[in-house]
Amino acid sequence: MLESTYSIPYGGIGPDGRMKLPVLLDVLQDMADRDAARMSMTVANLITKGVSWVLRQYRVTVDRYPTHDSTLTVRTWHGPRKNLYSLRAFVVRDERGPVASAETSWILIDLERGRPLRLDRHSTELYIAESCPMEMEFSSLPAMDRWREERPFSVRRWDLDRNNHVNNAVYFSWAAEAVPDDVASSLALRRVEAEYERPTEGHGEIVVRTVLLEQGEGRVYGHAIVGSDGERKARFVTEWRPRQRDEETTETDGAPSSHCCSTKTKKGGMQG
Numbered sequence: 166m167l168e169s170t171y172s173i174p175y176g177g178i179g180p181d182g183r184m185k186l187p188v189l190l191d192v193l194q195d196m197a198d199r200d201a202a203r204m205s206m207t208v209a210n211l212i213t214k215g216v217s218w219v220l221r222q223y224r225v226t227v228d229r230y231p232t233h234d235s236t237l238t239v240r241t242w243h244g245p246r247k248n249l250y251s252l253r254a255f256v257v258r259d260e261r262g263p264v265a266s267a268e269t270s271w272i273l274i275d276l277e278r279g280r281p282l283r284l285d286r287h288s289t290e291l292y293i294a295e296s297c298p299m300e301m302e303f304s305s306l307p308a309m310d311r312w313r314e315e316r317p318f319s320v321r322r323w324d325l326d327r328n329n330h331v332n333n334a335v336y337f338s339w340a341a342e343a344v345p346d347d348v349a350s351s352l353a354l355r356r357v358e359a360e361y362e363r364p365t366e367g368h369g370e371i372v373v374r375t376v377l378l379e380q381g382e383g384r385v386y387g388h389a390i391v392g393s394d395g396e397r398k399a400r401f402v403t404e405w406r407p408r409q410r411d412e413e414t415t416e417t418d419g420a421p422s423s424h425c426c427s428t429k430t431k432k433g434g435m436q437g
Contacts, residue, residue, distance in 0.1 A: 166242040166297070167200040173233050183230035186341065186354060190225070190334040193255050193267055196241045204292040208327045215276050216287055220333045221250070222270040222303045223359040228263045229409065230353065235259040243292075244299035245284050246270075252299040268301050306360050306400045309389035312374035316343045320368050330364040340388040340401040343373040348384050352405035355383075361399045369393040382407060 177188035201207045208217050231237070236259060243253045251271045257264040273282040285293065318339050326332040341354055365371060372391045379385035388401040 166240060166295070167196065167203070168238065168240045169196060169199065171195075171237040171239060173231065173235055173237065175233060178233045181230075182232055184232070184235075186225075186227070186230075187334060187338060189227070189257065189265055190337055192237060192239060192257070193225075193241075194332075194334060196239050196255065197253055197269075200241055200243070201292075204295065205289050206292045211273070211287070212276070212327065214287075216273055216282065217276055217328055218251075218271050219274050219328075219364070220269060220271055220361050222361070223267070223333060223357075224269075224303065225265065225267045225337075225357045227265045227353070227355050231259050231261070231264055235261075235264075237264065242297050243295070244297040246299060246301075248284050249281060251284060252301050254299070254301065268303075270301070270303060303360075304358065306358060306402055307378065307387045309374065309376065309387050309397070309400055312376045312387075312389065314343065314375045316373045316375070318342070318371050318373065320365060320371060322368065325367070328364070330366055333359075333361065336361070336390055336399050336401065339371065339373050339390060340375075340386075340403055343375045343388055344384070344386055344403065344405065348405055351408070352383055353408045354403060355406040356404040358402045359399060360401075363392075363396055363398050365390075365392055365398050371398070378402070 241255045253269045255267040324335045374389040383406040390399045
């Protein structure tokens with residue numbers, strides 16, 4: 166388990182004076198990379214061996230969006246599932262209490278063959294030693310065979326990661342931008358579930374196909390992200406709920422006990 170603190174940059178604050186979701190995603194990505202670096206299991210460590218991580222599923226729940234003067238404390242830990250999936254969880258707090266939580270599921274792939282690999286054959290001793298028992302399930306997302314709206318986006322060179330694929334956080338922005346403006350301005354994005362199916366490589370155009378799944382006090386949308394080749398790259402479900410006038414929180418931590426991992430702490434500002 167690794168714990169670290171982050172300040173929120175001024176550029177990461179939106180018109181409402183609160184943290185933007187992409188800032189949270191950058192923090193989580195940085196935390197995962199820091200933890201993997203301790204165990205020599207980063208993409209940079211693995212890519213020279215013809216192996217790399219690929220994100221399969223991602224779920225983020227936001228309790229509230231903090232203001233610029235908040236200091237985020239982030240905790241992350243990992244564990245295997247069926248010797249194929251590497252699960253990673255996060256909890257985020259600030260001085261007032263819980264901010265967000267997230268769960269991810271990764272696989273190791275052979276870059277030449279594009280096939281998944283067994284974790285125990287390509288993991289370092291420290292990575293195995295610090296693994297925690299994980300109870301994490303991801304729901305099946307809608308097939309998204311029908312949609313009401315389409316919105317095109319261009320893949321920018323800065324959207325690409327070390328694998329020359331569009332970074333996973335960019336997909337979140339595409340899905341969030343695809344909802345109607347009145348929804349984004351009146352409601353807050355509280356939960357996102359994602360399933361990545363194929364990488365988006367290089368430059369070009371993508372299309373986000375969106376359908377309204379639920380309507381009530383809030384809105385729930387389904388999104389299919391389709392590449393210029395016509396293949397579906399990812400599916401998303403975004404949940405938008407009423408904004409809270411004063412987002413007071415309880416004192417409950419919401420963080421799991423560190424029964425199997427010792428906590429290592431680092432401090433620093435947000436990177437990336």
